[in-house]
Amino acid sequence: MSTSQTTTGEHHPALAHQFDSMEQQQDASTFGMWVFLLTEIMMFGGLFTAYLIYRIKYYPAFVAGSTSISVSWGFANTLVLIGSSFTMAMAVWAAQTGRRRGQVWFLIGTMILGSAFLGVKAKEYYDKWDECHIPGHIIGKGFNTWGGCSAENPKLGNIADEIREKTPSEPETSAVQTAKQTEIFFSFYFAMTGLHAFHMIIGLGLLTWLLLRANRGEFTGQYFTPMELGGLYWHFVDIVWIFLFPLLYLISRHKGGA
Amino acid sequence: MSDHTHSHPTPGLYAIILVTLVIGTCATWAIAFVDLGIWNPVVALTIAVIKATLVILFFMHVFYSSKLTKLTISAGFFWLLIMITMSLSDYLTRTFLPLSPK
Amino acid sequence: MSTATTTPAPVMPAKHFLNDNYGIRSWLLTKDHKRIAILYLFSISFFFLLGGTFAALIRLHLLTPNGELFEADTYNKLFTMHGVNMVFFFLIPSVPAVLGNFLVPIMVGTKDLAFPKINLLSWYLYMAGGTFSMIAMVTGGVDSGWTFYAPLSSGYLKTHVIMLAVGVIIAGFSSIFTGLNFIVTVHRMRAPGMTWGRLPLFVWSNYAASLIMILGTPVIAITLILLALERGFHIGIFDPKLGGDPVLFQHMFWFYSHPAVYIMILPGMGVISEIVPCFSRKRIFGYSFVAFSSIAIAVFGFVVWAHHMFVAGISVYSALVFSLLSYAVAIPSAVKVFNWTATMYKGAIEMTTPMLYAMAFIGLFTIGGLTGLFLAALGLDIHIHDTYFVIAHFHYVMVGGMVTAYLGGLHFWWPKMTGRMYPEAPAKLAAIITFIGFNLTFFPQFILGYMGMPRRYWAYPPEFQVLNVLSSAGASILSVGFILPLIYFIWSLKYGEIAGDNPWKATGLEWETTSPPPTHNFHEIPVVTKEPYAYGEEEEVPVVH
Numbered sequence: 001m002s003t004s005q006t007t008t009g010e011h012h013p014a015l016a017h018q019f020d021s022m023e024q025q026q027d028a029s030t031f032g033m034w035v036f037l038l039t040e041i042m043m044f045g046g047l048f049t050a051y052l053i054y055r056i057k058y059y060p061a062f063v064a065g066s067t068s069i070s071v072s073w074g075f076a077n078t079l080v081l082i083g084s085s086f087t088m089a090m091a092v093w094a095a096q097t098g099r100r101r102g103q104v105w106f107l108i109g110t111m112i113l114g115s116a117f118l119g120v121k122a123k124e125y126y127d128k129w130d131e132c133h134i135p136g137h138i139i140g141k142g143f144n145t146w147g148g149c150s151a152e153n154p155k156l157g158n159i160a161d162e163i164r165e166k167t168p169s170e171p172e173t174s175a176v177q178t179a180k181q182t183e184i185f186f187s188f189y190f191a192m193t194g195l196h197a198f199h200m201i202i203g204l205g206l207l208t209w210l211l212l213r214a215n216r217g218e219f220t221g222q223y224f225t226p227m228e229l230g231g232l233y234w235h236f237v238d239i240v241w242i243f244l245f246p247l248l249y250l251i252s253r254h255k256g257g258a
Numbered sequence: 259m260s261d262h263t264h265s266h267p268t269p270g271l272y273a274i275i276l277v278t279l280v281i282g283t284c285a286t287w288a289i290a291f292v293d294l295g296i297w298n299p300v301v302a303l304t305i306a307v308i309k310a311t312l313v314i315l316f317f318m319h320v321f322y323s324s325k326l327t328k329l330t331i332s333a334g335f336f337w338l339l340i341m342i343t344m345s346l347s348d349y350l351t352r353t354f355l356p357l358s359p360k
Numbered sequence: 361m362s363t364a365t366t367t368p369a370p371v372m373p374a375k376h377f378l379n380d381n382y383g384i385r386s387w388l389l390t391k392d393h394k395r396i397a398i399l400y401l402f403s404i405s406f407f408f409l410l411g412g413t414f415a416a417l418i419r420l421h422l423l424t425p426n427g428e429l430f431e432a433d434t435y436n437k438l439f440t441m442h443g444v445n446m447v448f449f450f451l452i453p454s455v456p457a458v459l460g461n462f463l464v465p466i467m468v469g470t471k472d473l474a475f476p477k478i479n480l481l482s483w484y485l486y487m488a489g490g491t492f493s494m495i496a497m498v499t500g501g502v503d504s505g506w507t508f509y510a511p512l513s514s515g516y517l518k519t520h521v522i523m524l525a526v527g528v529i530i531a532g533f534s535s536i537f538t539g540l541n542f543i544v545t546v547h548r549m550r551a552p553g554m555t556w557g558r559l560p561l562f563v564w565s566n567y568a569a570s571l572i573m574i575l576g577t578p579v580i581a582i583t584l585i586l587l588a589l590e591r592g593f594h595i596g597i598f599d600p601k602l603g604g605d606p607v608l609f610q611h612m613f614w615f616y617s618h619p620a621v622y623i624m625i626l627p628g629m630g631v632i633s634e635i636v637p638c639f640s641r642k643r644i645f646g647y648s649f650v651a652f653s654s655i656a657i658a659v660f661g662f663v664v665w666a667h668h669m670f671v672a673g674i675s676v677y678s679a680l681v682f683s684l685l686s687y688a689v690a691i692p693s694a695v696k697v698f699n700w701t702a703t704m705y706k707g708a709i710e711m712t713t714p715m716l717y718a719m720a721f722i723g724l725f726t727i728g729g730l731t732g733l734f735l736a737a738l739g740l741d742i743h744i745h746d747t748y749f750v751i752a753h754f755h756y757v758m759v760g761g762m763v764t765a766y767l768g769g770l771h772f773w774w775p776k777m778t779g780r781m782y783p784e785a786p787a788k789l790a791a792i793i794t795f796i797g798f799n800l801t802f803f804p805q806f807i808l809g810y811m812g813m814p815r816r817y818w819a820y821p822p823e824f825q826v827l828n829v830l831s832s833a834g835a836s837i838l839s840v841g842f843i844l845p846l847i848y849f850i851w852s853l854k855y856g857e858i859a860g861d862n863p864w865k866a867t868g869l870e871w872e873t874t875s876p877p878p879t880h881n882f883h884e885i886p887v888v889t890k891e892p893y894a895y896g897e898e899e900e901v902p903v904v905h
Contacts (some may be wrong), residue, residue, distance in 0.1 A: 051339050
């Protein structure tokens with residue numbers, strides 16, 4: 001569907017000067033996007049590697065952490081994101097087949113589903129804040145896993161303060177150790193889902209830009225490269241979540257509750 | 259080279275992939291509540307890999323793309339595997355044998 | 361047109377990329393890869409001088425054993441800022457961003473890189489990263505060492521670690537985009553007839569380095585992000601007090617930083633592969649071996665990182681594996697050294713300045729590389745890890761290797777980039793001064809390290825003073841060797857002899873266009889029919905259609 005210059009000397013307005021043909025431009029741009037996605041694989045991969053190492057080291061604490069996040073919301077969010085990948089693929093198809101209204105509606109659908117995902121994530125983050133599961137003692141009410149938050153149970157305090165007060169000669173209680181390890185689970189939970197959400201927000205920005213251009217009728221079978229690239233980015237973000245869901249939400253669920 | 263211009267997925271194919279992905283997600287969720295011992299994470303990750311592969315091949319058009327694209331993606335995952343396995347090779351072998359006899 | 365002749369004196373072309381457009385906007389908003397290369401040239405020269413100043417202060421301080429010049433904390437800041445500036449803001453970009461940006465499109469025979477706007481973005485990201493780094497510097501400096509080891513950097517230091525880490529992360533993205541651009545350009549934009557087997561080895565080397573850039577740099581980005589999170593939010597990822605693992609930081613840090621040294625050296629090796637055949641008037645020996653060894657170095661370079669961690673507490677068994685693999689990674693480098701030497705054998709050697717730098721490279725890089733094998737031996741590393749032996753090793757490969765190659769490349773392609781020749785006599789003098797100064801600075805450090813002087817110490821036992829004084833004396837000579845080119849390169853812009861298209865009678869597409877090249881590189885896109893490095897076969901420059 002993408003053709004090179006229509007006649008010799010007549011170039012598609014979107015053909016950049018360094019390329020000889022629309023086909024070369026599309027090829028190079030798509031390949032470039034894949035190379036960029038490779039860098040994203042390695043970036044998330046670093047987080048995944050560190051997560052795997054701690055999961056093996058601190059397995060019981062990770063089970064506890066995983067049990068305390070809502071598998072129902074995670075499951076729902078996975079379906080939402082898969083749906084948004086479908087609508088995105090359809091949007092690219094619509095561009096490729098010259099359907100202007102189709103592109104616009106499918107893009108809007110993708111953005112609605114993406115926003116729904118972020119809304120659910122926000123709710124999940126709020127739940128964690130409420131249960132005092134935010135690691136560190138900078139944000140929120142501090143971290144502890146003994147049930148009830150430090151506001152209600154001032155005697156329990158939070159981990160960081162307790163560590164600061166402990167003298168080296170006193171051995172750590174196993175409760176404190178497990179709590180520290182669970183805090184590490186939540187560090188990874190927030191880092192991984194946070195980085196993912198950050199990418200989704202950027203994705204929504206990209207989709208907005210694509211929507212404006214698609215609405216103007218810029219994308220046809222001859223030139224739909226930005227849609228294709230936006231699609232690749234969006235699907236990648238979906239794939240990251242496809243792995244995040246089992247890794248974070250489904251650790252030893254058969255023992256715990258929903 | 260790129261032949262996505264001549265053959266590209268149809269909406270029907272996309273719908274089939276969507277349904278498959280949804281089934282896979284439901285399966286992952288349901289199996290998580292069944293005690294398979296050591297196999298739970300293996301099954302979950304296997305399903306995840308299958309889902310990711312479907313997204314890559316069809317939603318991202320890689321099935322219809324050049325060999326270079328396929329090679330690039332394989333290289334990316336291969337490098338990730340290098341990072342994971344060689345890091346784990348340190349952590350998992352730290353207590354193989356005691357360093358000195360007591 | 362562009363056939364080299366000997367009779368008429370060369371003239372500057374009327375219109376070329378430097379005078380095509382005037383004004384600051386035409387430079388700061390340029391999409392021309394050659395202008396972006398010049399922008400990088402200015403920026404990295406600045407950071408090189410900055411890093412060099414810190415080095416000078418270090419060597420001054422180490423003249424006496426009792427640390428009389430600076431406080432211990434200040435000394436820590438000096439070596440940190442020296443390392444960060446040199447590694448991230450000079451060595452990593454140097455050849456790719458300056459010479460690579462300028463030459464890769466011309467060498468593959470196309471008008472520009474695949475994504476010119478991303479190329480410009482790369483430079484702005486580099487400048488942004490550099491700005492954060494400068495802010496960290498002027499607000500007190502950072503004293504973590506360029507390696508940012510946790511939990512020191514995340515839990516104990518009072519300096520602006522996060523500011524500096526952010527600067528490094530942003531500069532990392534600059535590197536990623538440069539690498540991305542090179543990979544796509546080499547795969548998808550070669551001129552008709554330019555097969556992979558006809559590409560100059562400089563392109564192969566930059567391509568291999570680009571593979572490392574895109575696969576490795578994201579990992580240091582996420583590592584430093586985690587470090588910043590740990591430091592900012594007091595969570596325990598690497599801090600053992602909070603349940604974390606400091607060795608994990610080292611694994612993640614070195615997963616990038618070891619391949620990073622190959623990002624640094626591979627483009628330099630590419631430069632040598634261009635200079636040596638030209639000034640031996642002989643085709644490169646074993647083209648495919650040199651080409652594939654670049655790829656082999658890139659791949660192997662990713663599986664040796666824990667050789668920086670032998671004494672950090674990793675398992676002995678994985679240390680064994682990493683040690684073995686570290687020996688393996690030396691093999692492709694040795695292949696290159698062998699091939700360059702074999703190229704020179706029975707060649708008609710012309711001792712021009714680039715050739716002097718290339719020959720220095722071959723010798724000094726060999727010493728650096730071999731001493732790396734000393735360090736890769738597990739038993740020996742226990743004694744020389746974290747001593748001046750390590751410092752001498754990496755300065756031999758980085759300065760004796762990389763900086764030498766960079767200077768050689770600058771001299772080789774200066775006529776192409778500016779249309780002017782540099783003055784040969786001062787240039788040769790500078791090369792020799794650099795060589796002498798370099799060896800005097802760093803050879804004593806091998807001995808110091810072997811004798812047990814630790815690195816990053818602000819004071820040392822008095823019996824080490826003689827060698828330290830020798831080293832500092834060498835540093836003062838080395839600095840003269842580095843300042844001289846700055847002076848005569850600038851001088852040459854106005855007073856240098858006009859170079860003409862091909863002053864070196866070299867092969868390669870860049871020599872078949874004017875000096876300086878026109879904005880679109882070629883008046884017509886070439887069709888390539890000749891094999892590369894056709895030296896000594898025909899004396900005329902290949903005709904281009």
